[in-house]
Amino acid sequence: MNESIRPRPNPIAGSGLGHEVRASWAFVERNFYIVRRYWGWEFAFLIFNVASSMSVLYIGEAQGGSAAEQQNLVLYLGIGTVVWAYLRAVFSNIGEMITWERWEGTIEYTMMAPISRLTHMLGVSLFSIVYGLARSALLLGVLALFFEVDLGGANLPGATLILLAGSISFIGFGIMAASLPLLFPERGEEMTFVISSVLLLVSGVYYPVSVLPGWMEGMATVSPATYVLEGMRAALLDGAPTTSLGGDLLPILLLGALALPLGIAVFNWAERFAKRTGRLKRSG
Amino acid sequence: MLTQERIAHRTIQPPAAETEAVGKPQPSADAVVVDHVSKVFIQKDLLRRKPPKEVRAVDDVHFTVRRKEIFGILGANGSGKSTLIRMMSTLLIPDAGRVSVFGLDVQRDEAAVKRLINRVSVEASFFKKLSPQENLLYALRLYGRSGSAVRREMVEIMEKLGIDGKRLGQPLEQLSRGQQQKVAIARAFLTAPVLLLLDEPTTGLDPRSKIDVQRFVDQLRDEHDATIILCSHDMREAEELCDRIAMLDKGRLIALDTVDGLKRAVGSEIGTADPTLEEVFIHLTGRKIDEEGEDERKDEG
Numbered sequence: 001m002n003e004s005i006r007p008r009p010n011p012i013a014g015s016g017l018g019h020e021v022r023a024s025w026a027f028v029e030r031n032f033y034i035v036r037r038y039w040g041w042e043f044a045f046l047i048f049n050v051a052s053s054m055s056v057l058y059i060g061e062a063q064g065g066s067a068a069e070q071q072n073l074v075l076y077l078g079i080g081t082v083v084w085a086y087l088r089a090v091f092s093n094i095g096e097m098i099t100w101e102r103w104e105g106t107i108e109y110t111m112m113a114p115i116s117r118l119t120h121m122l123g124v125s126l127f128s129i130v131y132g133l134a135r136s137a138l139l140l141g142v143l144a145l146f147f148e149v150d151l152g153g154a155n156l157p158g159a160t161l162i163l164l165a166g167s168i169s170f171i172g173f174g175i176m177a178a179s180l181p182l183l184f185p186e187r188g189e190e191m192t193f194v195i196s197s198v199l200l201l202v203s204g205v206y207y208p209v210s211v212l213p214g215w216m217e218g219m220a221t222v223s224p225a226t227y228v229l230e231g232m233r234a235a236l237l238d239g240a241p242t243t244s245l246g247g248d249l250l251p252i253l254l255l256g257a258l259a260l261p262l263g264i265a266v267f268n269w270a271e272r273f274a275k276r277t278g279r280l281k282r283s284g
Numbered sequence: 285m286l287t288q289e290r291i292a293h294r295t296i297q298p299p300a301a302e303t304e305a306v307g308k309p310q311p312s313a314d315a316v317v318v319d320h321v322s323k324v325f326i327q328k329d330l331l332r333r334k335p336p337k338e339v340r341a342v343d344d345v346h347f348t349v350r351r352k353e354i355f356g357i358l359g360a361n362g363s364g365k366s367t368l369i370r371m372m373s374t375l376l377i378p379d380a381g382r383v384s385v386f387g388l389d390v391q392r393d394e395a396a397v398k399r400l401i402n403r404v405s406v407e408a409s410f411f412k413k414l415s416p417q418e419n420l421l422y423a424l425r426l427y428g429r430s431g432s433a434v435r436r437e438m439v440e441i442m443e444k445l446g447i448d449g450k451r452l453g454q455p456l457e458q459l460s461r462g463q464q465q466k467v468a469i470a471r472a473f474l475t476a477p478v479l480l481l482l483d484e485p486t487t488g489l490d491p492r493s494k495i496d497v498q499r500f501v502d503q504l505r506d507e508h509d510a511t512i513i514l515c516s517h518d519m520r521e522a523e524e525l526c527d528r529i530a531m532l533d534k535g536r537l538i539a540l541d542t543v544d545g546l547k548r549a550v551g552s553e554i555g556t557a558d559p560t561l562e563e564v565f566i567h568l569t570g571r572k573i574d575e576e577g578e579d580e581r582k583d584e585g
Contacts, residue, residue, distance in 0.1 A: 019428045022425065022428065022430070023425055023426050023428065025425065026421075026422050026425030026426050029421070029422065029425065030411070030414075030418070030422040033411075033414050033418045033422075034411060034413065034414065037413040037414060037455065038413060104409075104410070104411050104412065105407055105408075105409040105410070106409050106410060106411060108370075108373070108375050108403075108405070108409065109403075109409055109423065109471075110426070111374075111375060112373050112374060112375060112398060112401070112402075112403060113398065113423070113426035113427065114395065114398040114399040114426070114427060114428075115426055116395070272377070275374075275375060275376055275377045276376075276377045277325070277326075278323075278325050278367075278370075278376060280375055280376075281375075
């Protein structure tokens with residue numbers, strides 16, 4: 001650049017890896033503030049989660065069989081509800097990052113900020129994992145008050161490993177879902193909702209995927225939630241050692257390795273599309 | 285009043301020097317070069333009952349903005365002001381032409397350009413349930429600012445803008461429109477932009493808030509070495525603040541000069557020694573500035 005037209009350096013706008021890492025914290029902090037301000041809604045959602053989970057677990061208790069079989073079924077359903085609550089929280093939080101900001105009117109300011117999109121996504125994803133874990137822990141705590149849960153023989157580290165590995169692909173799926181409102185400003189959010197509903201149906205949250213029709217079972221094989229739930233159940237219900245969880249861990253990691261870069265690529269493409277067509281800001 | 289045909293014939297072209305400066309770095313202190321930029325929006329009927337409608341929001345616009353200048357862009361709703369600002373802000377990609385900020389291409393050097401600019405739009409654009417402080421902390425972290433010094437600065441600048449520091453903790457939705465807009469100005473200011481893009485920052489504000497904001501903009505240029513582009517349809521504001529003014533009509537640049545230059549050129553044509561800026565605009569476009577353009581595209585004006 002010609003020296004005479006060089007601008008004075010902006011004294012504050014940061015750059016480099018350190019700046020990006022610190023900037024990603026902005027999203028964590030902002031979302032924490034939002035959750036705090038909307039605490040009433042958070043409480044209402046928790047009640048809804050608890051009520052629907054308890055309803056499902058009581059259906060399990062109402063089934064016949066021995067006490068051990070009954071407890072096994074309740075635990076099977078309990079794992080489904082808690083794990084799904086977590087995965088859905090991660091998926092929705094990330095999937096709604098664009099819709100939410102567009103609704104508030106801040107999307108252009110976030111997109112204009114001197115940070116990489118990866119930093120943006122990293123921040124939102126980090127919050128989503130913490131938020132999902134906190135909500136699921138609360139749900140688990142309340143359920144434990146009402147139902148007898150014996151996790152004496154469970155492989156807790158293995159279950160944690162499966163859950164965290166599964167988060168990677170859900171982050172990827174969430175990022176892909178977040179790009180939908182950039183492509184379809186009026187319908188993107190509805191599409192995100194449909195995706196999460198389909199994942200709930202085909203992933204074996206409340207039943208083994210073997211009961212599904214063949215074409216749905218096919219869909220289950222590409223849903224990371226299927227393997228997360230199977231792995232969690234193996235670790236918690238059967239106490240399977242971590243070394244034997246490879247059958248679930250491998251597809252989880254494989255789906256994550258595909259979904260995350262694909263999600264970022266799709267989002268970047270959608271952002272450019274939105275900037276070319278003027279869809280960043282919702283019309284009307 | 286002039287007919288559309290007559291307007292098309294008597295459009296004032298930007299001075300030759302402006303045209304020459306476009307496209308190659310000049311040894312002048314150009315802050316922004318808008319080089320023959322066009323933007324067309326296609327409105328499609330989802331059910332395809334009607335053919336797609338093409339809205340030419342910006343049509344072959346070119347001008348340069350000098351460093352430390354307050355450069356006004358005047359035009360009615362739908363004239364392409366906001367579309368131009370969005371292209372400068374990296375939020376829209378031009379269909380033709382290019383925009384550069386201090387020699388950096390807005391598309392190719394997007395990340396570097398983002399570090400130099402900030403924007404205040406007609407809507408305050410905040411998380412409404414969050415307080416001004418929470419909103420500002422979020423925005424400032426994205427620009428690499430945090431810590432107690434920032435909090436102190438926040439209070440200082442808000443008080444300078446006439447907002448009690450105590451209001452920093454209240455949800456933003458409880459603040460008046462004028463106060464929200466002042467928080468938006470503070471947000472931009474606290475990131476110390478080299479180029480500040482103001483898109484109708486005082487529209488809808490009460491007279492007192494308007495004066496506060498205008499005084500602040502003036503100070504910003506004088507004390508902080510910032511270049512400012514101000515979109516407005518407030519003639520008086522433009523006249524008081526701007527060093528030069530570009531007039532847009534239906535996406536086209538129809539005139540560019542200092543306020544005095546514009547008045548002189550049009551005054552001699554209409555036989556008035558000292559026409560108002562509004563008279564200049566009416567003479568050049570054939571309508572008042574608060575009349576909306578025929579092809580107004582919602583939110584892309």
